[in-house]
Amino acid sequence: MLLRSPHLASEETPPFELKGSLFTLTVLHLFQMDRAAIERHLVEKVKQAPSFFNNTPVVIDLEEMTDSPEGLDFNGLYELLRTHGMVPVGMRNGTPIQQAAARLAGLPALPESRANGGAKKPDKTEPASHSRIVNHPVRSGQQIYAPEGDLIVLGAVSAGAEVIADGNIHIYGVLRGRALAGVRGDAETRIFCQSLEAELVSIAGHYRISEQFDSADRGKAAQIHLMENRLVIEHLTR
Amino acid sequence: MATVIVVTSGKGGVGKTTTSASFATGLAQRGYRTVVIDFDVGLRNLDLIMGCERRVVYDFVNVINNEANLNQSLIRDKRVENLYILPASQTRDKDALTKEGVERILTELKQGFDYIVCDSPAGIERGALMALYFADEALVVTNPEVSSVRDSDRILGILASRSRRAEQGENPVKEHLVLARYAPERADRGDMLSVDDVLEILGIPLLGVIPESSTVLQSSNAGVPVILEDSSEAGAAYNDLVDRFLGKALPHRFTSIQKKGFLKRLFGGG
Numbered sequence: 001m002l003l004r005s006p007h008l009a010s011e012e013t014p015p016f017e018l019k020g021s022l023f024t025l026t027v028l029h030l031f032q033m034d035r036a037a038i039e040r041h042l043v044e045k046v047k048q049a050p051s052f053f054n055n056t057p058v059v060i061d062l063e064e065m066t067d068s069p070e071g072l073d074f075n076g077l078y079e080l081l082r083t084h085g086m087v088p089v090g091m092r093n094g095t096p097i098q099q100a101a102a103r104l105a106g107l108p109a110l111p112e113s114r115a116n117g118g119a120k121k122p123d124k125t126e127p128a129s130h131s132r133i134v135n136h137p138v139r140s141g142q143q144i145y146a147p148e149g150d151l152i153v154l155g156a157v158s159a160g161a162e163v164i165a166d167g168n169i170h171i172y173g174v175l176r177g178r179a180l181a182g183v184r185g186d187a188e189t190r191i192f193c194q195s196l197e198a199e200l201v202s203i204a205g206h207y208r209i210s211e212q213f214d215s216a217d218r219g220k221a222a223q224i225h226l227m228e229n230r231l232v233i234e235h236l237t238r
Numbered sequence: 239m240a241t242v243i244v245v246t247s248g249k250g251g252v253g254k255t256t257t258s259a260s261f262a263t264g265l266a267q268r269g270y271r272t273v274v275i276d277f278d279v280g281l282r283n284l285d286l287i288m289g290c291e292r293r294v295v296y297d298f299v300n301v302i303n304n305e306a307n308l309n310q311s312l313i314r315d316k317r318v319e320n321l322y323i324l325p326a327s328q329t330r331d332k333d334a335l336t337k338e339g340v341e342r343i344l345t346e347l348k349q350g351f352d353y354i355v356c357d358s359p360a361g362i363e364r365g366a367l368m369a370l371y372f373a374d375e376a377l378v379v380t381n382p383e384v385s386s387v388r389d390s391d392r393i394l395g396i397l398a399s400r401s402r403r404a405e406q407g408e409n410p411v412k413e414h415l416v417l418a419r420y421a422p423e424r425a426d427r428g429d430m431l432s433v434d435d436v437l438e439i440l441g442i443p444l445l446g447v448i449p450e451s452s453t454v455l456q457s458s459n460a461g462v463p464v465i466l467e468d469s470s471e472a473g474a475a476y477n478d479l480v481d482r483f484l485g486k487a488l489p490h491r492f493t494s495i496q497k498k499g500f501l502k503r504l505f506g507g508g
Contacts, residue, residue: 139395
C-alpha cells in the first residue's frame with residue numbers, strides 16, 4: 001500500500017516499532033584503570049568544554065588498555081563518568097571476561113570497530129548505492145520507481161507522471177506530477193525539487209495533494225520531509 | 239537514406255493532418271521526393287485535405303495485406319512534383335496495421351524517397367503507436383491549451399520509451415514542436431497559453447508557430463494544403479517551418495500581436 005490515510009493510521013498503528021538507526025557517539029579510549037588519574041583528567045576536560053559534558057552518551061573502548069586487569073570495576077567507572085556529565089551506553093573491544101563484567105554493570109558490548117576488528121571490506125562488485133539516475137524528463141503517463149534507494153531525475157517531472165522511490169527523491173527541474181518517497185515506510189526520506197508544482201507528494205504514506213499546498217510554497221525550490229508524522233514543506237534557499 | 243517523420247499529438251483536432259499535408263507539400267516543393275502516409279485507418283482524411291479523394295483505388299491496408307503493390311496505391315500529387323500520397327483505408331480499423339507490414343512498406347518506400355511523412359491518428363493506441371514506431375524525427379503538434387499540451391507531453395514520453403529507436407537503444411527520435419492555432423492577442427489576454435508557457439512545459443525545440451486563421455478551414459475544405467496559399471499567414475508560417483526543418487535559421491513570426499494597418503482594417507484579411 002503506497003498511500004495510507006492519516007486518519008486510518010492512528011487506529012492501526014501498534015504501540016511501538018523497532019527500527020535500525022545510525023548514531024555518532026563519542027568513544028572514550030581507556031588507557032589505564034587509574035581512578036584518580038581518570039578523575040583529574042576529566043575535571044580538566046570538563047573545564048575546557050563544559051557544554052559538551054551534558055549527559056553526553058559515550059562508549060568505553062578497551063582496545064588500547066596498557067594494563068588489562070580482568071576484574072575491571074565497571075560500576076565504579078560508570079559512577080565516575082556520570083558525575084562528570086557523561087552517560088556510558090556500552091563498551092567494546094574487551095576480553096570475554098571484561099565483557100561479562102560490563103554486562104553486569106548494565107553496559108552492553110558493542111561490535112568491534114571496523115578499523116581494528118578486521119571487519120570485512122565492502123565487496124567491490126557490490127554497487128555503492130542503489131540510486132537510480134534518470135537523465136531525461138519524466139513525461140505524463142510515465143512511472144519510474146527506484147527500489148531500495150534514491151531516485152534522481154535530471155529534468156522535469158510532468159503533470160500526470162509519477163516518480164517513486166524507497167529512498168529519497170531528488171528532482172533537478174520542475175515537479176509537476178506525483179512524487180512518492182519512502183514507499184516501503186522509511187519516514188526519514190525526503191523529496192527535493194527545484195520548483196514545487198506537484199499534483200501530490202508523499203513520504204512513507206503521508207501525503208498531501210496540490211489543493212492543500214500553501215500558495216507561498218508553489219513554484220519554490222523546496223524540500224519535503226516528515227516531522228512528527230506531519231509533512232513539512234521547506235523552501236530551499238541559498 | 240530516407241528520413242521517416244511522424245506528425246503526432248495525442249489529442250485530436252489540433253492540426254496533425256493539416257500539418258502533415260503542408261509539411262509534405264513544402265518538402266516536395268523544395269525538390270525532395272516526399273511521400274505522406276495516412277495512418278488514420280478507418281477515419282481517412284488526408285486525401286480530402288490533399289484534394290485527391292477521387293483518385294483513391296488501393297490503400298495502405300491493401301498493400302500491407304499484399305492485395306496491391308505500392309505503385310498501384312501511391313497517388314501522385316497533381317500540383318506539386320515529387321509528392322505522393324498513400325491513403326488510409328476507410329473500411330478497415332487500426333488492427334489491420336501490423337508492425338511487420340508497416341516495416342515492409344517503409345523499407346520499400348525508403349528506396350525511392352527522401353522523406354516519408356507519417357500522419358498519425360489521435361490517441362495513444364495501435365494506430366498512433368504504429369505511426370511513430372519507425373520514426374527518426376517527430377513533429378509534435380500542440381494547441382495553446384492545457385489538455386492539448388498534456389497529451390503532447392504523453393506522446394513525447396511514448397516517443398522516448400516505445401519507439402524503435404528507444405527499444406533498440408539508438409539515438410532518440412528527434413523532437414520538434416509545432417504550435418498550431420495560435421492567437422497572440424488571446425494569449426496576451428491570458429485566454430490561451432503563450433508560446434513560452436508551452437515551451438516551458440514541454441521543453442523541446444520550437445519548429446514553428448501556426449497562427450489561427452480562417453484560411454486553414456477554407457483551404458482544407460477546398461482540398462488545397464494551406465502552404466500553397468502563399469499570401470495567408472498560415473501558409474507563410476508553414477513555409478517558414480519547412481525551411482527551418484531543412485536547416486535555415488528564421489525568426490519566429492506571428493507570435494506577437496500585429497497592429498492592423500489602415501488598409502487592412504478597411505478591407506479585412508487574416
